[in-house]
Amino acid sequence: xxxxxxxxxSLNKAVLEYLRSxxxxxxxxxxxEEALVDPDPKSAGLLEKKWTSVLRLQKKxxxxxxxxxxxxxxxxxGGGGAAKKQNGENIPPAALFHPLFNILASASEDAxxxxxxxxxxxxxxxxxxxxxxxxxxxxxQAGKFLASCSADLSVKLWDLSSWKCVKTLQGxxxxxxxxxxxxxxxxxxxxxxxxxxxxWEVSTGYCIKTLQHDEWVKRVLTSEDGTTVVTASYDxxxxxxxxxxxxxxxxxxxxxxxxxxxxxxxxxTPSLTQDSEADSNGxxxxxxxxxxxxxxxxxxxxxYIASGSRDKTIxxxxxxxxQEVMTLRPRGRLxxxxxxxxxxxxxxxxxxxxxxxxxxxxDKSIMIWDLVQRRCIKxxxxxxxxxxxxxxxxxxxxxxxxxxxxxxxxxxxAT
Numbered sequence: 001x002x003x004x005x006x007x008x009x010s011l012n013k014a015v016l017e018y019l020r021s022x023x024x025x026x027x028x029x030x031x032x033e034e035a036l037v038d039p040d041p042k043s044a045g046l047l048e049k050k051w052t053s054v055l056r057l058q059k060k061x062x063x064x065x066x067x068x069x070x071x072x073x074x075x076x077x078g079g080g081g082a083a084k085k086q087n088g089e090n091i092p093p094a095a096l097f098h099p100l101f102n103i104l105a106s107a108s109e110d111a112x113x114x115x116x117x118x119x120x121x122x123x124x125x126x127x128x129x130x131x132x133x134x135x136x137x138x139x140x141q142a143g144k145f146l147a148s149c150s151a152d153l154s155v156k157l158w159d160l161s162s163w164k165c166v167k168t169l170q171g172x173x174x175x176x177x178x179x180x181x182x183x184x185x186x187x188x189x190x191x192x193x194x195x196x197x198x199x200w201e202v203s204t205g206y207c208i209k210t211l212q213h214d215e216w217v218k219r220v221l222t223s224e225d226g227t228t229v230v231t232a233s234y235d236x237x238x239x240x241x242x243x244x245x246x247x248x249x250x251x252x253x254x255x256x257x258x259x260x261x262x263x264x265x266x267x268x269t270p271s272l273t274q275d276s277e278a279d280s281n282g283x284x285x286x287x288x289x290x291x292x293x294x295x296x297x298x299x300x301x302x303x304y305i306a307s308g309s310r311d312k313t314i315x316x317x318x319x320x321x322x323q324e325v326m327t328l329r330p331r332g333r334l335x336x337x338x339x340x341x342x343x344x345x346x347x348x349x350x351x352x353x354x355x356x357x358x359x360x361x362x363d364k365s366i367m368i369w370d371l372v373q374r375r376c377i378k379x380x381x382x383x384x385x386x387x388x389x390x391x392x393x394x395x396x397x398x399x400x401x402x403x404x405x406x407x408x409x410x411x412x413x414a415t
Contacts, residue, residue: 010396012037014046042100042142049101057120092403094136097394100143104401106409107134113148113158118399118411129156129165136178140185145202147188149176155190155200167205171198178219182243183226191217197231199243209246213239219262223302230305232259238307238317250322257310261347265304269354272304272371273318273325306357308345314359316371326374328357340376341367347391360388360402366412384408 003011012035019028021044032038090109097104097118104118113127113134132151139146146158155169155176174193181188187208188200193216199209215234222229222243229241238252238259304325305317314328330340343362350357356377357369364387366380384404391402398414 009037010043010046013040013043014050017041017044018047046100053102053117090407091389091405092407092409093134094390094392095401095403095409096137096139096392097396097399097401098143099139099141099395104409104411105137105139105146106403107137107148109133111150111152113137113146116409118401121411125163127158127163127165129158129168130154135176138180138188140181141183142185145181145185147179147181149179149190151175153192155179155188157188157202157205167202169200169205169207171207172196174216177217180221182222183224189220189222189229191220191231193217195233197229197241199229199246209243211241211246211248213237218259221262221264223264224267225301228302230262230264232262232307234258236309238262238305240305240319250319252305252307252317252322252324254315254317254324254327255307255309255311255313259307259309260345261308263306263348263350263357264302265306265350266352266354267301268352269301269303269350270372271298272316273321306348306350308348308359308361310344312341312343312345312361314341314345314348314357314369316357326371328359328369328374328376341365343387346387346389349391349393351393352395358391358393358400360391362387364388364404366391366400366402380412384410 016028016031016037016039019031020039092106092108094107095104102117102119104116106114108114111130111132111134115124116122117124130148130150130152134148134150137146137148144160146160147155149155153170153172153174153176156165157167159166172190172192172194176190176192178191179188186202188202189197191197195213195215195217197211197217197220198207201208213231213233213235217231217233219232220229227243229243231239236255236257236259239248240250241247242249303319305319307315312330315324316326318325328340330342341359341361341363345359345361347360348357355370355372357371359367364382364384366383366388367376368378370377383402384406386405389403389405391400393400400412400414401409403409
């Protein structure tokens with residue numbers, strides 16, 4: 001099978017980093033000149049990881065061959081899923097791709113974190129340390145650490161080179177529902193049912209800042225430059241914060257129920273602010289293609305916030321004007337199928353191209369929305385036989401992971 005140009009570039013970078021670490025100076029110079037590739041510290045150790053995986057896979061060839069039929073049946077039954085991983089008898093509240101390696105991590109209600117090789121579908125290992133359900137997980141951008149938060153009131157930091165917990169962060173007074181690294185990896189930010197968001201210093205494990213909501217804080221994320229924190233709460237608001245000052249810079253209101261998920265637009269997102277009017281169902285219809293330039297956002301990283309709620313809607317917010325620019329909601333029926341989710345929206349994700357949004361819901365479906373056209377362009381019905389609880393987009397390959405109340409995590413080819 002021929003590799004894509006992107007895969008060739010990744011391989012060349014990994015080979016270059018291996019040659020550099022092995023001290024082959026002359027070979028490095030020659031290879032770098034002929035392959036036309038620059039050093040990339042993020043690729044360090046990647047070739048060794050791949051080689052170890054190959055050796056391990058060679059030992060499992062016979063076992064994998066015997067499972068081909070079984071796996072194919074699971075793929076067919078999954079309605080297009082590339083693979084299905086059984087998560088024991090526990091619902092995965094979160095599933096997350098590693099930023100560099102072929103690792104998929106899933107949080108579990110049995111207080112563990114399960115790690116999988118998503119290329120082969122093979123279970124790799126379990127991380128144990130929490131005493132109650134693990135609610136959320138996050139990798140740092142370098143892929144060296146994993147943070148987890150739990151109903152046991154703690155946040156844990158795991159070193160992925162040793163697969164051991166190296167720090168336990170304690171300070172929340174209730175269930176810790178979400179966790180994220182800042183882009184530099186120097187801080188961890190956690191959200192809790194105790195109505196607070198805490199900022200932790202990774203090097204010391206100390207809480208250096210606390211932000212206050214009016215109700216349970218369900219979700220937290222950071223902007224690409226790490227200057228802004230975005231939170232979502234049971235108080236039906238989204239709030240933006242200046243991380244350095246610890247001050248609230250914006251409050252977004254419009255949802256009629258708990259906000260389950262938020263996402264920030266990537267740098268590729270175009271302007272989504274258009275002249276529009278609401279129809280009788282409350283849905284926004286574009287009057288014309290002319291984009292507002294005076295008040296509207298020009299797009300880009302962090303230009304928009306997407307939110308999914310128990311009110312069954314997805315809303316897109318302009319961070320410049322702090323106004324809602326569109327609502328994606330059930331809008332009647334088309335060919336006997338409802339357009340829009342008809343149950344709680346659990347996760348929203350921006351596609352890397354910035355023009356599409358992926359959402360999953362308790363209605364068992366995955367929906368793909370064209371934000372420029374403001375409509376759903378694809379729906380996977382019965383993606384899981386029960387509620388779809390979480391989703392994550394792979395930043396290296398066109399793959400989508402979803403977790404469901406059926407105790408499975410599925411990987412879907414997003415082509």
